[in-house]
Amino acid sequence: MKAYVFPGQGSQFVGMGKDLYEQHDEVKQLFDKANEILGFNITEIMFSGTDEELKQTKVTQPAIFLHSVAQARVAKDFAPDMVAGHSLGEFSALVACNVLSFEDGLRLVSKRALAMQAACEANPSTMAAILGLEDEKVEEICAAIDEVVVPANYNCPGQLVISGSNKGIEIACEKMKEAGAKRALPLPxxxxxxxxLMKPAEEELAKAIEATTFSQGICPIYQNVDAKPHTDPTEIKQNLIKQLTAPVRWTQSVQQMVADGATDFVECGPGKVLQGLVKKIERTMEVSSAI
Incomplete structure (x- = not known):
C-alpha cells in the first residue's frame, strides 16, 4: 500500500518548484492562481528571492504548500492508499486527497501563517530539538517545569522537539542535558x-476552518493530533483546529500507517526530511520522492 506524505516548515529553499513550473502548464496555472489569492508574487520569491524573504512565515507556509500540491498534481500514477502531512503538510495532504480545494487550502494556509506570526509577536517564545532521550523522559521533564514547556513534534524515536516560553525552553534544555540527552538544541x-501559546492563532484559524467546505476524500488521512486515520469531514475539521496547540505525533502516525499496511512512503514537496524520519521509525520501508 502506498502512503503519500507532505512536509512542513523548514523544507523550503530558493528555486523550489521552478522545474515543475517550467515543465507543466497545470503547475503554472496553480502558481498564477496562488499569486492572485495571496495578493503578492510568491512565484518570484520562491524562484529568485533571498533565504530571508523565504523564511518569513507568511511566505514559507504557502510556498511549501504550493510546491507540495503541485508535485502531487503531476506525480506519475498518483493514487494514494493513505496520506499524512507534518504540521503545515496536513493542509497539502488534504488538498491532494480531495478533502479541500486548492483555493480553500491556500487561503487557510495563508490565514494560519498570519495568525501564527501574530501569536509569536504577541508572546515571544521558542522551540528546541532534544536528541537521544526516550519520549517518556522528555515528557516527564517538561511536566516538572513551572513554565509553559511541552512536547511539540514527535519526529522519530530519539528526536523530539519541545515548545514553550523562552525561559521554559532554557530550563528544559539544561535539564535534558543533565538527564543524558545527546543534544538539546534551541531552534531558530x-x-x-x-x-x-498558539491558542490565539487556533481561535483565529478555527473560524476560517468552520466556514470552509470539507469533502469526503479519496483515502484516509492520518492526522497529527491522534495519529489515526480519518475520512469524516467533520472529524477532520476538528482535528485540524486542535493541531496548532497539540503535538505533531509523526512517529505514531508512521507506525500506525505501517500497522495498517503501508509498504511505500512517497514524499510530495521540497526536500527529503520525511523520508529520513520514516526510515528512522521503520527501517524496512521503501521511501522515495514524488516525480
Missing part, C-alpha cells in the same frame, strides 16, 4: 508552535 524559530 519565531515562536512556540504546537503549544498552548
Amino acid at each position: 524559530v519565531g515562536g512556540a508552535f504546537h503549544s498552548p
